[in-house]
Amino acid sequence: MNTEFSFIILTYNEEIHLPRLLESISGFDAELFVLDSFSTDTTTAIAQAAGAKVLVHKFENHPKQWDFALKSFPIKTPWVICLDADQIVTPELQQQLLNFRDTDYQNISGIYFNRKNFFKGKWLRFGGYYPFYLLKMFRYRVGYSDLNENMDHRFIVPGNIIIWKKGHLLEENLKENNIRFWIDKHNRYSDLLAQEETERILGLRNQTIKPKFWGSPDERTAWLKQLWWRLPRYVRPTVYFIYRMVFKLGIFDGRTGIIFHFLQGFWFRLVVDIKIDELIKQRDADRDKK
Incomplete structure (x- = not known):
C-alpha cells in the first residue's frame, strides 16, 4: 500500500467519468476515498468495486464538500491528492507521482498540477486556459x-x-457535450457566485488568500478578483471577453473554443451581474418592509 499519498474524489452521477480517472490512478496502490452527493447512477458501485471507501453527503457547494471530505475520511498518509471525477492523470504526471517521496519534499506543503481543459472534445489552449495550475x-x-469561496x-x-x-491533469466533462447540461449547470453556479459577490459588496464575506500579482497562481487569482470586483457591473463581462479573445488569443481556439469563451467569459458573467442586482433590490425591498 502506498505510504506517501492518498486520493480523495468528489462525485455525483459520474459513471461516464469515474472509470477513466480510476484507470489513470490504478498503478499507485494508494487508498481511495470517494465523497458522493447521492448519485442516482452506478457511481458508488464503480467506486466500491475499485476498493474506494465511500461516504455520501448532501452537496451545498464545492468548498463545503471538500471541507467535509478532508475532515471525515481516515487519511493515514502524509499527503493527499484531491481530484474531480472528470479529470485524468496523464502518464507523465503518473511518473512524477510514482517517483514522489515525502522525504524529498520536507520543506514543501503543496504542489500545483498543470491542467488541460477540454470543451466538446476541443483542448482550450488559449483564452487564459493554458497553462492553468491547480493546487x-x-x-x-x-x-x-x-x-x-x-x-x-x-x-x-x-x-x-x-x-x-510537466505532466498534466486532463479535464473534460463529457456531460457538457450537451449544451443544455452546460447551461443548466452554469445557471446554478451563477446563483452561488451572485450570492457570494453580493455578500462581498455588503462586507459579509472576506477573501482568505492574500492578493499578490507576482505570487502563487491562487494569489494572482485573488489579485485579479479584486480588480474584477472594482469594475462596473455589465461592463466587465464585455471587457473580460475581449481580454480573453484578443490579449489571451482565444480567437485561435477556433469555433468551439470561441463558443466556450463566449459562454463562460461573457454570458455566465453577465447572468451573474443581473442576479447580483436582483439580490440587492430584493434586500432593499425587504429592508423597506421592516
Whole structure:
C-alpha cells in the first residue's frame, strides 16, 4: 500500500467519468476515498468495486464538500491528492507521482498540477486556459478548503508550494457535450457566485488568500478578483471577453473554443451581474418592509 499519498474524489452521477480517472490512478496502490452527493447512477458501485471507501453527503457547494471530505475520511498518509471525477492523470504526471517521496519534499506543503481543459472534445489552449495550475496535492491536515469561496473552490496551504509544469491533469466533462447540461449547470453556479459577490459588496464575506500579482497562481487569482470586483457591473463581462479573445488569443481556439469563451467569459458573467442586482433590490425591498 502506498505510504506517501492518498486520493480523495468528489462525485455525483459520474459513471461516464469515474472509470477513466480510476484507470489513470490504478498503478499507485494508494487508498481511495470517494465523497458522493447521492448519485442516482452506478457511481458508488464503480467506486466500491475499485476498493474506494465511500461516504455520501448532501452537496451545498464545492468548498463545503471538500471541507467535509478532508475532515471525515481516515487519511493515514502524509499527503493527499484531491481530484474531480472528470479529470485524468496523464502518464507523465503518473511518473512524477510514482517517483514522489515525502522525504524529498520536507520543506514543501503543496504542489500545483498543470491542467488541460477540454470543451466538446476541443483542448482550450488559449483564452487564459493554458497553462492553468491547480493546487491538488498537499500535506494532510496542513491544507484546507477555502470556505470564503462559494462557487470557485480552492485549497489553502500554509507554507512553501511548488508547481509541476510537466505532466498534466486532463479535464473534460463529457456531460457538457450537451449544451443544455452546460447551461443548466452554469445557471446554478451563477446563483452561488451572485450570492457570494453580493455578500462581498455588503462586507459579509472576506477573501482568505492574500492578493499578490507576482505570487502563487491562487494569489494572482485573488489579485485579479479584486480588480474584477472594482469594475462596473455589465461592463466587465464585455471587457473580460475581449481580454480573453484578443490579449489571451482565444480567437485561435477556433469555433468551439470561441463558443466556450463566449459562454463562460461573457454570458455566465453577465447572468451573474443581473442576479447580483436582483439580490440587492430584493434586500432593499425587504429592508423597506421592516
